[in-house]
Amino acid sequence: MYTAVAQVITWIHQGYSTFLNPDSGLTWALTIITLTVLMRILIFPLFLKQMRSSKKMQELGPKVQEIRKRYKNDKQRMNQEVMALYQGAGANPLGGCLPIVAQFPIFISMFTVLQAMASSPVPKFGMTQEMMDSARAAHIFGAPLPATFFTSSADIIKMNADPTITKIVLGVFVAVSSLTTFLTVRQSVTRSMQQMPDNPMAQQQKILMYISPLFAFFSLNFPLGLIMYWVTTNLWTLGQQHWFYSRNPMPEFDAKGNAIPVAPKPGLLSKVTKSKTEEEAPAAPPEPKVVRRQQSKPPPRSKRTGSKKS
Template identity: 35%
Template sequence: MDFLANIVQQVLTVLYNFTESVGIPNLGLAIVLMTIIIKLIMYPLTQKQIQSTKAMMEIQPKMKALQEKYKDDKQRLNMELANLYKSEGVNPLAGCLPLLIQMPIMIGIFYGIRDYNYAAHPEIVTSFLWLADISKADPTYVLPVLSALTTFIQTKQTMPANGGGAQNKMMMYFMPLFIGYISLTFPAGLVLYWVVMNIMQIAQQSIMNRAAAK
């Protein structure tokens, strides 16, 4: 992960130098720019993962019905599940590869932003909007609240019309609260990345939902 974290830090430095060259040197702005670039690059993978996850959630009631019906016949259950996937046009493994590719990148981004050498820059460069220093946690709690709220909206968007079952509903509320809680202690720059990424994800999901409704 050190290798990926170093790349993230180098990219962040390049983007900071860019903001400096246009007369607005700011690390917070550099993080926003980097988030947008990363999201655009990962758009196809994210789209594939979202589509696969939503499709699996939509057929969960049917899967549970089969599991209950054939709970004593594993071989028949596997055959019926395979038939269900085929009839619904769902590949249960389709969402795994995009996620496996994204996970190391996301971890590298996490450590890269968290451990960035903010102290090497003057104080004015590490301030952003209401934040006096993005290397420290947000004392106003605005970013942690935004991280929880945007995570909730993003999670709710991927829920199928049938709700996706009790477990999915529980996760829809638990994950935002967990993200908001851990954001209280993370550097504001890292939480800023998460919030901007979520906002772009929400926009992407909205576009996909509108396209699917046509």
């Protein structure tokens, strides 16, 4: 896996090097971003599988609430019935973990390859010495690509960089990485809490949401290139989930647990759909007119008797 990731990095870098400086930070930043996008496109079917499972769980919401009310005094039986309901419908409560688990091999491979670029005295994983020297010479906002927050000042100086500027740039990237991780988890947890507020799994995910900023303490040991990868994949996840959630709003339920149809959020597609629906909707029948007969007034008494007024 390390060799495969290193080879893909080499191909992408060679492609950008045809019109950019191969040793520039821009070339290497584009290489990492492109690798991230390709990887996310590769696991996009897993994202769709995750969303389909989530949609099924939303549809099963009223039945789950009914089971929880029926077995509220028997937690074990309640959990068994809920899991049996999910299995029967093909819904997986842990389906949201698939995209994250699928990224681990790429994440670990990139970590190992970038670490080799930063510290290995000899080429590794099929990379050439020229390739490794190019990565070490690349600076992004003045910080070397293989540097970590705890890289010694002497090693940073060997990379022709200023230690203070490097620490500041890495600190900013770590903060952005922590923030995007928190926003990504919060987006998913908020959806789960709206779906089933009393679900124990949703409560655990809520705790995870507040723990996620601690990722910053671990990413201090990551090379700058790996932090860039993590920020890019978080931004992709935020946009991808927003795209899906905006077109699949959460169903609402009445007091009896029946689903209430929810219109999609305002947007270009929703406006087109609304206008089309209005055009196809049959016109309401006109209200019937009430015909009132006017009663003729009786003639004056003088006319009825034929007498004239003197």
